[in-house]
Amino acid sequence: MGKIYVFDHPLIQHKVALLRDENTTTKDFRDLAKEIGMLMGYEATRELELKKQTIKTPMCETEVNVLAGEDIAIVPILRAGLGMVDGMLSLVPNAKVGHVGLYRDPETHKPVEYYCKMPQDIDKRKIFIVDPMLATGGSAADAVSLVKEKGGKDITFMCLIAAPEGIKALSEAHPDVDIYIAAKDERLNENAYILPGLGDAGDRLYGTK
């Protein structure tokens, strides 16, 4: 079973509290999603491999640790996942970005695919799929399946808010995937929205409601 990591860092809790507030503006919501994405990325990249390298400081020669050059791909689930990409890119600016387009059917709550484009060498990359919301888990599970169909192997999923139902569905569908969660919420409502949640992440990011 993959790791399920729920953040308890005070900065993340504070920023998630602001994100939830219905009075938070579209601009502030976007800024907060980016900031939380970066803070989460700092922890989610903890296991990147290092290699030794010899350099010269102004004082002497020394051996230092540098990234082994593990190639990274960030894969947002459109639309709302885009809100977490810039935060991750500020940590790993050389990462490539793939996109999975999914929307949730309002009646069935099942994901509908409309786009998928991955870097060609996705099979060799460490992949971070990002989406603010893990509700039923259908979108995340389908996104992981699509990335695997394109050759992706080493996959981590990152979200801002997760319902227990979504965590269970994703980890059962893809037990090899680690899941990083900024805040774990109580449950889903009758429309499969997360409670207390933050509403519709895509609409709040882009001001479409």
Ligand SMILES: O=P(O)(O)OC[C@H]1O[C@H](OP(=O)(O)OP(=O)(O)O)[C@H](O)[C@@H]1O
């Ligand atoms: O876990 P699930 O039940 O599948 O729900 C979560 C999905 O719903 C939202 O996307 P939405 O369908 O609203 O698309 P959008 O990002 O374009 O707004 C969210 O960003 C997830 O992708």
Ligand SMILES: O=c1cc[nH]c(=O)[nH]1
């Ligand atoms: O609470 C939810 C559930 C699905 N999608 C969202 O944006 N929010």
Ligand SMILES: [Mg+2]
């Ligand atoms: Mg939406």
